[in-house]
Amino acid sequence: MAGASATTIRSPLDGRGRAAPSQWAAARRRFLRSGTGMFGAGLLVLFALLAVFAGQVSPYDPIHQDFRIEREAPSSTHLMGTDEFGRDVFSRVVWGARVSLQAGAVAASIALVAGLFLGMIAAYYRGRTDALVMRLMDVLLAFPYLLLAIGIVAILGPGLLTAMIAIGIVYIPNYARVVRGAVLSVGARDFVEAARAVGARDRRVMWQHVLPNVLAPIIVQATLNVGTAIIDTAGLSFLGLGTQPPTPDWGNMLSAGRSYIIDSPWIATFPGVAILFTVLAFNLVGDALRDAFDPRLS
Amino acid sequence: MRGYVLRRIAYVLPVLLGVVTVVFLALRLIPGDPAVALAGEKASAAQIEQMREALGLNRPLPVQYVEFLGRLAQGDLGRSIRTGGDIGRELAENFAPTIELSVAALFIALLVGLPAGILAALRRRTAIEYGTMLGSLVGISMPVFWIGLMLIYWLGARGGWFPLSGTVTPGLEIPSRTHFYTIDSALTGDVAIFGDVLWHLVLPAITLSTITMAIVSRMARSSMLEVLGNDYLVTARAKGLAEAAVLLRHALKNALIPVVTVVGLQLGALLSGAVLTETVFGRVGVGRYVLNAITARDYPVVQGTVIIVALFVALISLVVDLVYAMLDPRIRYS
Numbered sequence A: 001m002a003g004a005s006a007t008t009i010r011s012p013l014d015g016r017g018r019a020a021p022s023q024w025a026a027a028r029r030r031f032l033r034s035g036t037g038m039f040g041a042g043l044l045v046l047f048a049l050l051a052v053f054a055g056q057v058s059p060y061d062p063i064h065q066d067f068r069i070e071r072e073a074p075s076s077t078h079l080m081g082t083d084e085f086g087r088d089v090f091s092r093v094v095w096g097a098r099v100s101l102q103a104g105a106v107a108a109s110i111a112l113v114a115g116l117f118l119g120m121i122a123a124y125y126r127g128r129t130d131a132l133v134m135r136l137m138d139v140l141l142a143f144p145y146l147l148l149a150i151g152i153v154a155i156l157g158p159g160l161l162t163a164m165i166a167i168g169i170v171y172i173p174n175y176a177r178v179v180r181g182a183v184l185s186v187g188a189r190d191f192v193e194a195a196r197a198v199g200a201r202d203r204r205v206m207w208q209h210v211l212p213n214v215l216a217p218i219i220v221q222a223t224l225n226v227g228t229a230i231i232d233t234a235g236l237s238f239l240g241l242g243t244q245p246p247t248p249d250w251g252n253m254l255s256a257g258r259s260y261i262i263d264s265p266w267i268a269t270f271p272g273v274a275i276l277f278t279v280l281a282f283n284l285v286g287d288a289l290r291d292a293f294d295p296r297l298s
Numbered sequence B: 001m002r003g004y005v006l007r008r009i010a011y012v013l014p015v016l017l018g019v020v021t022v023v024f025l026a027l028r029l030i031p032g033d034p035a036v037a038l039a040g041e042k043a044s045a046a047q048i049e050q051m052r053e054a055l056g057l058n059r060p061l062p063v064q065y066v067e068f069l070g071r072l073a074q075g076d077l078g079r080s081i082r083t084g085g086d087i088g089r090e091l092a093e094n095f096a097p098t099i100e101l102s103v104a105a106l107f108i109a110l111l112v113g114l115p116a117g118i119l120a121a122l123r124r125r126t127a128i129e130y131g132t133m134l135g136s137l138v139g140i141s142m143p144v145f146w147i148g149l150m151l152i153y154w155l156g157a158r159g160g161w162f163p164l165s166g167t168v169t170p171g172l173e174i175p176s177r178t179h180f181y182t183i184d185s186a187l188t189g190d191v192a193i194f195g196d197v198l199w200h201l202v203l204p205a206i207t208l209s210t211i212t213m214a215i216v217s218r219m220a221r222s223s224m225l226e227v228l229g230n231d232y233l234v235t236a237r238a239k240g241l242a243e244a245a246v247l248l249r250h251a252l253k254n255a256l257i258p259v260v261t262v263v264g265l266q267l268g269a270l271l272s273g274a275v276l277t278e279t280v281f282g283r284v285g286v287g288r289y290v291l292n293a294i295t296a297r298d299y300p301v302v303q304g305t306v307i308i309v310a311l312f313v314a315l316i317s318l319v320v321d322l323v324y325a326m327l328d329p330r331i332r333y334s
Helices: A002-006 A021-033 A035-052 A089-125 A127-142 A145-156 A160-187 A190-197 A202-238 A250-258 A266-293 B002-028 B034-039 B045-055 B061-073 B087-122 B127-141 B144-158 B181-187 B191-228 B231-238 B243-281 B286-295 B299-327 B329-333
Strands: none
Touching: A021 A035, A021 A266, A035 A089, A035 A266, A089 A127, A089 A160, A089 A202, A089 A250, A089 A266, A127 A160, A127 B002, A127 B299, A145 A160, A145 A202, A145 B002, A145 B243, A145 B286, A145 B299, A160 A202, A190 A202, A202 A250, A202 A266, A202 B243, A250 A266, A250 B144, A266 B127, A266 B144, B002 B034, B002 B061, B002 B299, B034 B045, B045 B299, B087 B127, B087 B181, B087 B191, B087 B243, B087 B286, B087 B299, B127 B191, B144 B191, B144 B243, B181 B191, B191 B243, B231 B243, B243 B286, B243 B299, B286 B299
């Protein structure tokens, strides 16, 4: 290994995963020039701040019940009205941001880590390993995603953690496919061959030479995926399989609001608007990043 | 073509076996005693034994697997713990309305999404293109269960144009022959009953169509834009063909191929969305069936439903692939 370390193989991105300045700087410039991308990023920052400072922003305790004011319409006292237990809907939407953003991010991260690992070993070792991993991914893809998630929750039991794991597992094939494709294209390039030729071990070649060069499509996929994971974990909560009451989560707020949609539509309207804008923001940023990394696609 | 068909079938068979095996193992490899885990902590010894018996957990794993495959091959999905009924029969009753809803949603998605995407490509940098792009972006960002609730409120409760929930007006009798409500109601020969079923289908189908509509319009636009830049269209115009003929006969035909591929891939997503849509509208379907099963810890039903729906999706994807190959020789030779 010492010999391999002494011989420096320069990949287009440098060995420590730092961006080669030209490509990444150009992508950053293109992203900063994208109006829709910056709008999405602004929305994301806003939602992230709401989630972090939920305690300071929300005017009421999100789980405090007051039956004297149940199902009150939006007013200056309760901006988004109150729910069936007299809880302030605005405070619950703000606290729900914390749960829902976390659920989306964790589910997408589970999928990212597992998909990255599987995609890289499939593409790097090829042959039987590749066939085995990708057939397993085909099997997972054959399931309608929500039914697979429901099946997993049925085994593990309902709850936020199992919902995040279930949605994470559902998305693994998407990452594995993207990573495999990207690694296959990078793996055939000269600098990877050169690193192997000087005796660098597989793990070193993968982490220091291959991975930094396949980051762009993975970042785009992950950004778009957090948005869909937020919708899907909210979907499981809506079905009663995710976050359990009284913890506020946009999905279970919609589920509760369903029973009162005729008389008190605000209970279901605002959590849905929150999901819409959050997912829209992730989609705008994801699209802008894709265009920034590969301007030919725009 | 025969070689392609055989290759495609050879590809899908291991996937089908994999689906069945994953469902089989997922349950049996959970730590501890699966029967206890599935029956729940508060279950009595008799309930745990019932679960063990229902799933055949008291035999060695390889024996269980062979028996499981054998029963499945005979179409035997076992009996529901909750109702004691035959799962295959119950599933047929509940899956048909879900397929019906998904097909209706796909129809609406194509009816609106395709023309919107094509027009957006033909009228670049106009309000049509910007409107379509914005609409599709919002469409893929909205949860279907929220869209459903908003449609119930605005078009059902406020507008009074559509029923708020259900598959058919309570009290109307429809003899069940195919389990598809539209077909069964049409078979009664009573226009009012058929109309009632369609009337109940409109809002759920619009709800479920939104994401597919958004994806189809995006795909149709980008595919059409790509085709419009091809040399053969210049040739077609140079030969003096009318613009409508150039667009319809040469551009549209080629632009539709990737769209059809996307539609095939959307089937699983549509069925997933259908589970949520059914819950919002209180419709009969796989969604309600499987959720009731989870609540009652009726795992044989969950297992049977997941397997059958996944096998159905895999087989439909196979059929769709074969149809593309018939339509486009480039696919079967690639």
